[in-house]
Amino acid sequence: MEKFFQLLVAGIAVGGIYAIIALGFVVVYKVSGTFNFSQGGLVLLGAFVTYQYSGPWGMPFFVALALAVVTLAGVAMVAERVVIRPMIGKPPFAMLLITIGLLVIIEQLVRSIWTEPGLVLKTPWGNDRYDIAGVTIRHADLWTMGTVTVLFAAFFVFFSRTDAGLGIRATAFDQEAAAAQGIPVSRAFSVSWAIAGAVAVVAGVMLTSRGGSALSPGLGLISLRALPAMIIGGLDSPGGAIAGGVIVGVTEIMAQGYLDNDTTGNVATIAPYVVMIIVLLWRPSGLFGTRAVERV
Amino acid sequence: MVGRETTRPMVGRETTRPMVGPDATAADPLLAVADLEVVYGRQIRGLRGVSLEVGSGEIVALLGANGAGKTTLLRAITGLLRFHDGAITGGRIRLSGRDITDAAPNVIVRAGAAQVMEGRRVFGEMTVEDNLATGAIVRGDRRAMAARREEMYELFPVLAERRAWQAGYLSGGEQQMLAIGRALMSSPSLLLLDEPSLGLAPLIVEQIRDFIIEVHDDGTTVLLVEQNAAMALSISDRAYVLQNGSIAMTGPSARLRDDPTVQALYLGIDTEGGRRSYRDVRSGTSGTGS
Numbered sequence: 001m002e003k004f005f006q007l008l009v010a011g012i013a014v015g016g017i018y019a020i021i022a023l024g025f026v027v028v029y030k031v032s033g034t035f036n037f038s039q040g041g042l043v044l045l046g047a048f049v050t051y052q053y054s055g056p057w058g059m060p061f062f063v064a065l066a067l068a069v070v071t072l073a074g075v076a077m078v079a080e081r082v083v084i085r086p087m088i089g090k091p092p093f094a095m096l097l098i099t100i101g102l103l104v105i106i107e108q109l110v111r112s113i114w115t116e117p118g119l120v121l122k123t124p125w126g127n128d129r130y131d132i133a134g135v136t137i138r139h140a141d142l143w144t145m146g147t148v149t150v151l152f153a154a155f156f157v158f159f160s161r162t163d164a165g166l167g168i169r170a171t172a173f174d175q176e177a178a179a180a181q182g183i184p185v186s187r188a189f190s191v192s193w194a195i196a197g198a199v200a201v202v203a204g205v206m207l208t209s210r211g212g213s214a215l216s217p218g219l220g221l222i223s224l225r226a227l228p229a230m231i232i233g234g235l236d237s238p239g240g241a242i243a244g245g246v247i248v249g250v251t252e253i254m255a256q257g258y259l260d261n262d263t264t265g266n267v268a269t270i271a272p273y274v275v276m277i278i279v280l281l282w283r284p285s286g287l288f289g290t291r292a293v294e295r296v
Numbered sequence: 297m298v299g300r301e302t303t304r305p306m307v308g309r310e311t312t313r314p315m316v317g318p319d320a321t322a323a324d325p326l327l328a329v330a331d332l333e334v335v336y337g338r339q340i341r342g343l344r345g346v347s348l349e350v351g352s353g354e355i356v357a358l359l360g361a362n363g364a365g366k367t368t369l370l371r372a373i374t375g376l377l378r379f380h381d382g383a384i385t386g387g388r389i390r391l392s393g394r395d396i397t398d399a400a401p402n403v404i405v406r407a408g409a410a411q412v413m414e415g416r417r418v419f420g421e422m423t424v425e426d427n428l429a430t431g432a433i434v435r436g437d438r439r440a441m442a443a444r445r446e447e448m449y450e451l452f453p454v455l456a457e458r459r460a461w462q463a464g465y466l467s468g469g470e471q472q473m474l475a476i477g478r479a480l481m482s483s484p485s486l487l488l489l490d491e492p493s494l495g496l497a498p499l500i501v502e503q504i505r506d507f508i509i510e511v512h513d514d515g516t517t518v519l520l521v522e523q524n525a526a527m528a529l530s531i532s533d534r535a536y537v538l539q540n541g542s543i544a545m546t547g548p549s550a551r552l553r554d555d556p557t558v559q560a561l562y563l564g565i566d567t568e569g570g571r572r573s574y575r576d577v578r579s580g581t582s583g584t585g586s
Contacts, residue, residue: 163429163433163436163438166429166430166433167430167433169421169422169426170419170430173419173420173421174419175379176379176417177417177419178430179375179379179402180374180376180401180405180411180413180417181405181410181430181434181478181479181481182405182406182410182431182433182482183434184400290421
């Protein structure tokens with residue numbers, strides 16, 4: 001039973017990270033109508049930029065994190081402005097391929113800037129653990145759950161209570177009608193990408209911290225594990241991102257804990273996809289997604 | 297139904313906006329469109345040298361068949377041509393004396409022109425409350441927005457009852473009221489309405505008509521695009537008839553109502569007796585074209 005609770009806590013924490021990554025996907029999807037593969041690249045870059053600020057440049061961790069959030073929001077906005085916006089109105093498939101191109105570019109950029117192997121991102125919580133009634137809980141997981149909760153709360157307040165959030169929702173629903181109300185549509189595009197960049201930093205740091213704090217250029221691909229989370233929740237539903245993230249995280253960690261020792265294959269890796277397929281057979285638009293034919 | 301005689305508090309207007317009576321029309325029209333040329337996709341001509349004026353305090357109707365260019369003209373005025381691969385290739389548009397040709401939609405809304413689009417286009421997944429709020433984002437003042445929204449609820453009580461509803465679940469007439477209310481949230485001096493009666497039951501059309509009169513009485517100038525010419529001519533001061541992208545006819549609405557060509561083409565009245573198809577009439581009166 002202790003093992004179950006231990007895996008459950010870890011699963012929810014990992015799910016929270018996936019939920020944040022999925023949130024980045026969802027925000028961009030809602031506004032641009034495109035599936036943004038470069039989100040994984042932003043997660044990767046976010047982790048390395050935080051390392052650069054806090055490690056070599058010696059800033060306190062939380063200052064470095066905040067600065068990295070601002071940096072990545074800026075990088076994402078520039079990427080949107082330069083390569084995505086000119087593609088508005090063009091076939092969604094073209095935009096999709098551009099985002100894959102962006103992912104590859106960012107990944108190679110990271111590999112050529114940070115060439116030294118074995119870089120470690122130091123966090124204030126490090127690898128500390130609590131031991132409560134036989135259940136081991138990592139500080140990193142608690143930090144993750146707290147951060148995810150705060151992020152999502154901020155996210156919902158932003159979208160329901162601020163003019164900028166309202167403008168983004170209106171733009172996502174009907175660009176022309178939003179423009180007719182005097183809502184600056186291009187700003188909605190910029191802000192949605194900025195959000196995607198900002199949440200990517202948090203996801204990158206949390207993923208790295210969970211994986212033992214060693215920075216890996218493979219983080220971009222690891223981030224794509226959030227894809228089943230996004231699909232399960234529904235492509236266009238931020239609430240679905242949470243549900244999908246937790247489902248995928250718990251499934252993955254449980255499979256890892258209970259099945260991987262007895263099987264030769266890596267069940268943990270495929271389990272989320274199996275869940276995804278089952279959910280999609282049952283509800284083609286995901287658990288919370290808009291029931292419509294989706295382009296991708 | 298709201299009658300013209302109902303006593304109701306005036307919908308608040310921005311004090312910064314000068315009250316201009318109809319007599320100021322001649323000096324500086326609120327909206328002046330001059331020799332406007334619009335082309336879609338670099339080839340298809342949408343408008344060919346259209347000139348039109350709307351004086352402050354007027355209700356002006358814009359009539360015409362499908363494809364005559366009515367919506368194109370509204371899009372050109374409100375900066376929405378860019379969403380349809382269209383562009384202004386000639387002419388000028390002025391709002392309160394200020395050149396707004398090719399200006400961005402948010403600049404135009406801020407300058408005082410708000411459009412109610414054809415098909416209502418409410419944000420279906422958002423509540424009535426939030427839909428109204430979007431109309432005031434351009435003003436950037438949330439407290440003023442809330443006050444203005446209460447005024448809209450007074451003007452459209454049914455929206456107040458349904459304020460927490462998702463707009464997609466409203467009836468067509470209610471959605472039209474919401475679309476009008478949303479446009480009024482920016483306290484425009486000029487309201488452009490594109491086919492507000494389209495697809496609505498006659499009784500609801502009556503209601504919408506009364507609302508337009510009421511909005512006008514509260515000091516908003518109205519440019520009304522309609523296929524329902526009888527309705528449009530019954531409440532407008534003047535009217536323009538668009539045909540194939542140019543103005544075919546213009547004059548006081550009362551005079552156009554009695555014009556045999558308008559009667560035959562747009563009011564379905566045949567002065568020679570018997571019913572004729574639209575095509576017959578059109579070919580028979582081709583002389584009215586540009």
